[in-house]
Amino acid sequence: MPLKQATLPSDELAKSLVEQAASTQEPQYLVVYASLVRGKSWCPDCQDAEPFVNKKFAGKDAQLIYAGSVSEWRNPSNQWRQEPFNVTNLPTIIKVTSNGKWHKLVESDVYNQKKLDAFVN
Template sequence: MVVRHYIEGYENFLEFIENWDSNKPTFVLFTGSKLESGESWCPDCVVAKPHIERGFDAAPDNFHYVVVEVGNRSFWKDPKCPFRSNPKTQLKVLPTLVRWGTQKRLEGDHLLNPSLISLLLNDED
């Protein structure tokens, strides 16, 4: 079973990544934080979620899946949002799924395509 991690906010993300030393394939999903309803404020994230989850349901057991909630809408929309400016993340859109430690990523509408998700998850380095 894929090992799942859930992180909320930029500071918690930085702390997690600083201490992360897994040599296992690690995928980081950046998504909008959840509202009281339990759904993300980001409509694209809500639509993409089932496609992403199905991809990880079929992924190898040694994978790590890290879900990072970037914050509320106003925090994300701020051009100075650290998730946008940090050279390690360089986010432009939500959702974004990154194979950590590589340049490989899927952004926005690409996460609605199960074939692209499968390709990212099964692509060997």
């Protein structure tokens, strides 16, 4: 299943990820990218990561959110920079495990195939 854009508000999304991980005993993933400008992310690292992430999650259930425009992303009160997401750099992949713990793979590590494979598998 390809990435699907998350539609829940951030607080509900956080709760949903934890609940789904606990009930399925499978990690839940959230991919955080910079928003699109003319169909392309404004973030070069997000652009580099996209083919790796799309291929890796082609057969997995994962959600996608766009963290905003450049000015929205740089705002310290951006919802994705807050608890429990605490995204500091883009792209970020968040993994919520069945015990409720949150793990992150950040920036260039997302498009490092070896690190991406270890994180997702």
